[in-house]
Amino acid sequence: MRLAFWHTDLSRKGPGLLLRDVLRGDPQVSAVAAGLVQAGADVVVLADVDYDHGLVTLGALRDLLVQDGVTYPHMIAIRPNKGIDTGVDLDGDGRLGMADDAQGYGRFGGQGGLAVLSRHPIALTRDHSTVLWRDLPGSLIIDYTGHTGSAAKGAAVQRLATVAHVEVVVTPARAPPVTLMIFHAGPPVFDGPEDRNGRRNHDEVIFWRHRLDGAFGAPPDRPVLIGAANLAPEGGDGRNLAIRTLLADPRLTDPPGLRDQPTVDWPAPGPGQLRVDYILPAVDLPVVASGVMAADPQASRHRLIWVDLDQAASRSAAASGN
Numbered sequence: 001m002r003l004a005f006w007h008t009d010l011s012r013k014g015p016g017l018l019l020r021d022v023l024r025g026d027p028q029v030s031a032v033a034a035g036l037v038q039a040g041a042d043v044v045v046l047a048d049v050d051y052d053h054g055l056v057t058l059g060a061l062r063d064l065l066v067q068d069g070v071t072y073p074h075m076i077a078i079r080p081n082k083g084i085d086t087g088v089d090l091d092g093d094g095r096l097g098m099a100d101d102a103q104g105y106g107r108f109g110g111q112g113g114l115a116v117l118s119r120h121p122i123a124l125t126r127d128h129s130t131v132l133w134r135d136l137p138g139s140l141i142i143d144y145t146g147h148t149g150s151a152a153k154g155a156a157v158q159r160l161a162t163v164a165h166v167e168v169v170v171t172p173a174r175a176p177p178v179t180l181m182i183f184h185a186g187p188p189v190f191d192g193p194e195d196r197n198g199r200r201n202h203d204e205v206i207f208w209r210h211r212l213d214g215a216f217g218a219p220p221d222r223p224v225l226i227g228a229a230n231l232a233p234e235g236g237d238g239r240n241l242a243i244r245t246l247l248a249d250p251r252l253t254d255p256p257g258l259r260d261q262p263t264v265d266w267p268a269p270g271p272g273q274l275r276v277d278y279i280l281p282a283v284d285l286p287v288v289a290s291g292v293m294a295a296d297p298q299a300s301r302h303r304l305i306w307v308d309l310d311q312a313a314s315r316s317a318a319a320s321g322n
Helices: 017-023 027-039 056-066 196-212 241-247 311-320
Strands: 002-007 043-049 074-078 113-118 122-127 165-170 178-184 223-228 264-266 272-274 277-281 287-292 305-309
Touching: 002 027, 002 223, 002 277, 017 027, 017 056, 027 056, 043 056, 043 178, 043 223, 056 074, 056 113, 074 122, 113 165, 113 178, 165 196, 178 196, 196 241, 241 277, 277 305
Parallel strands: 002 043, 178 223
Antiparallel strands: 002 305, 043 113, 074 113, 122 165, 165 178, 223 277, 264 272, 287 305
8 A cells, every 4th residue: 555645835825726726727736646646646645735615626636637547536635724813913913813823824724734635445533633732741832922831822722733633544445444643744934033933843743752652542553654744854944853753763664765865855045955754654564665756846845755555464463463
């Protein structure tokens, strides 16, 4: 079973604009569709796809793939925290309802969501996107003026997830289910000396270690952590220890084909090529191959990453109780 993740850069500046571009054959959309066809994944998680209630945009994107013989009968679109107003002047500029005052920075509700396309049945089983930042064990919550903990402005309403933290179960026909732990952390930049965004990014990433430890309910069986950390093990901005902690977690596998491989190229004056996107299967899910697709700047600054799991070995292990 091939799992893939791609931070697509498809998000637009207003509601309905991505759907417009999908329907009119926008070159970037066409390039993304071609990349998905080339990847041939059984399950693909997409980041930065604008959400709408009826899944119209995701459905239109899926229809483009059908034209090339790639069919995904199952899909889920995850409404992001981006653009959801907190009702609080979080950045202290004296104005309410601005992009900086949303649960995650966004110009409109639904901007830059997550989506799953699958050949196998899928189900959204847990949604941790409403967990408050202050409620994470060891939370580094801080506001723009440096107040921490419950004294931070908006602490009573500010969610941890910039986009989402969710769990989606994939049920193949002839293998045990796996649980995708999906997320897209906010960038650890665009703030001031208080390092609010850096702290939040750290906590969004380290959330999954706490989840594996049993925080917020019993941890899932056979998990695969998959998503955009916006954080590199080395280099770039941010508190790198958070992602290094996950990469070193004995419960997870860092697939050989993804180690030390850049997944994004931010041009100057940006930080350049970094590994910021991840697929980390549980150690009891045998990985037979993994890799990073060649960059296509027309599609996205980010590269699609993929992992092949050995379903036969997984089925044998499940039957033996291991």
